[in-house]
Amino acid sequence: MTQKKNAPLGVEGGYDYIICGGGMAGLSLAYYLKTSTLAHHSILIIEPQEKDKNDRTWAFWGNTENAFEHILYKKWSSVCFVDADGKSQVLDIENYQYKLLRGIDFYNFVIGELKGLGNIEWLKDSVSSIDDSDDLATITTTNGTQFQAKYVFDSTYKLKLDNRNNHNLLQHFKGLVIKSVEPIFNPSLPDMMNFGVVQYNDCRFIYVLPFDEHTAIVEYTLFSEKLLQEKEYDIELKKYISEKLQLSNYQILEEEFGVIPMSDEPTNEFPSKHVVRIGTAGGYTNPATGYTFQNTQKRLKGIVESLEKTGSPIIKDAWFKKRFLFYASVLLNVLEQKRQPAAEVFTRLYERNHPSQIFKFLDGETNFWEEIKIMYSTKKPIFIAAVFDVIKRKFTKL
Numbered sequence: 001m002t003q004k005k006n007a008p009l010g011v012e013g014g015y016d017y018i019i020c021g022g023g024m025a026g027l028s029l030a031y032y033l034k035t036s037t038l039a040h041h042s043i044l045i046i047e048p049q050e051k052d053k054n055d056r057t058w059a060f061w062g063n064t065e066n067a068f069e070h071i072l073y074k075k076w077s078s079v080c081f082v083d084a085d086g087k088s089q090v091l092d093i094e095n096y097q098y099k100l101l102r103g104i105d106f107y108n109f110v111i112g113e114l115k116g117l118g119n120i121e122w123l124k125d126s127v128s129s130i131d132d133s134d135d136l137a138t139i140t141t142t143n144g145t146q147f148q149a150k151y152v153f154d155s156t157y158k159l160k161l162d163n164r165n166n167h168n169l170l171q172h173f174k175g176l177v178i179k180s181v182e183p184i185f186n187p188s189l190p191d192m193m194n195f196g197v198v199q200y201n202d203c204r205f206i207y208v209l210p211f212d213e214h215t216a217i218v219e220y221t222l223f224s225e226k227l228l229q230e231k232e233y234d235i236e237l238k239k240y241i242s243e244k245l246q247l248s249n250y251q252i253l254e255e256e257f258g259v260i261p262m263s264d265e266p267t268n269e270f271p272s273k274h275v276v277r278i279g280t281a282g283g284y285t286n287p288a289t290g291y292t293f294q295n296t297q298k299r300l301k302g303i304v305e306s307l308e309k310t311g312s313p314i315i316k317d318a319w320f321k322k323r324f325l326f327y328a329s330v331l332l333n334v335l336e337q338k339r340q341p342a343a344e345v346f347t348r349l350y351e352r353n354h355p356s357q358i359f360k361f362l363d364g365e366t367n368f369w370e371e372i373k374i375m376y377s378t379k380k381p382i383f384i385a386a387v388f389d390v391i392k393r394k395f396t397k398l
Ligand SMILES: Cc1cc2nc3c(=O)[nH]c(=O)nc-3n(C[C@H](O)[C@H](O)[C@H](O)COP(=O)(O)OP(=O)(O)OC[C@H]3O[C@@H](n4cnc5c(N)ncnc54)[C@H](O)[C@@H]3O)c2cc1C
Pocket: 020, 021, 022, 023, 024, 025, 026, 046, 047, 048, 049, 055, 056, 057, 058, 059, 060, 125, 126, 127, 128, 155, 156, 256, 257, 258, 259, 260, 278, 279, 280, 281, 290, 291, 292, 293, 294
């Protein structure tokens, strides 16, 4: 373990790294540090919550195993897509799998791995400010204590998503884990996107992620600018369960509600010399899908590798990678401006391309030729209009 740095008067202690927020990104980072050559470095994790509840469930696709593969709750080798007319197709996702990780399993596993290590300290408090100076960063907690570190990793920063030149949609959803008396779910086939619900001129769909024949998470999801009233999610969920699943006899085991930014507003992952924003705060959410989990894992692994190799966490993307942000802006523009019904946009994408190519594209891993083919499968006049609108908005001050 490295010696704690000498802290100036009035400052509690110095660390190699301070992690603000012990949620998904903060804990993932601590885990990657623990499993790296930097395992002996001193770390302070500041988190106000206990992390003893299943407060969220992460679903994501992947074509390689990740660090948390052994604690996945479920994984599926195929998924179902249902269009607005109720026509369902099983997508051939080739070497990808659709995976599900429960928050509580993640918290228990990672905290269990880290607790008791001599170089990791935990503080149940909230960060109120982070200040950077020439050679270190200082954080102040709400009860006035200060700590310093060479690098502060901040997952608590609240993104400001209010610039009208950009597209600021929200992915918002309510999910119920239900248990039916009858065996009605197919445990090997989740509905990844089911547009067979009234669209109300929005983008609305259902996820059904089955755990077994009796139990599934059923989630009502929207991509739109404004949240609904709480009862509206409930009405639509109940309607889907009674009309489409034809279930009257079931038990609600758990509920989740979430809002994820789907925004092309530029984020600042490295706001100053010794501060790195991570997770949602660092802009790790895919603006076109709201998926954040897998991207966070990739990015944090990259940051830890960079720390190992160079001593600095700063990694820069090649400029040509930025094109994926532009593609996301175009898709967001089509959805925000309601240029084409969202159900049609996604149906066309999944029907006219190999689904695995769409996953690869959304992960920012396709080459330019593959991207041209995907662009060609969209309704061109609509997407071209969106391209011009994005360019106009990005270069004009509204
Ligand atoms: C209900 C829900 C379901 C989701 N499902 C998916 C999904 O299926 N797939 C996917 O890819 N993404 C999903 N996401 C999006 C994303 O993966 C999660 O939000 C993820 O938890 C983001 O990780 P994070 O570390 O950035 O934030 P969090 O996990 O929220 O962690 C931030 C932590 O900071 C703490 N904190 C806040 N303020 C302070 C402060 N001032 N000082 C100290 N600590 C503080 C919080 O208590 C929290 O523990 C979901 C989000 C939600 C809300």
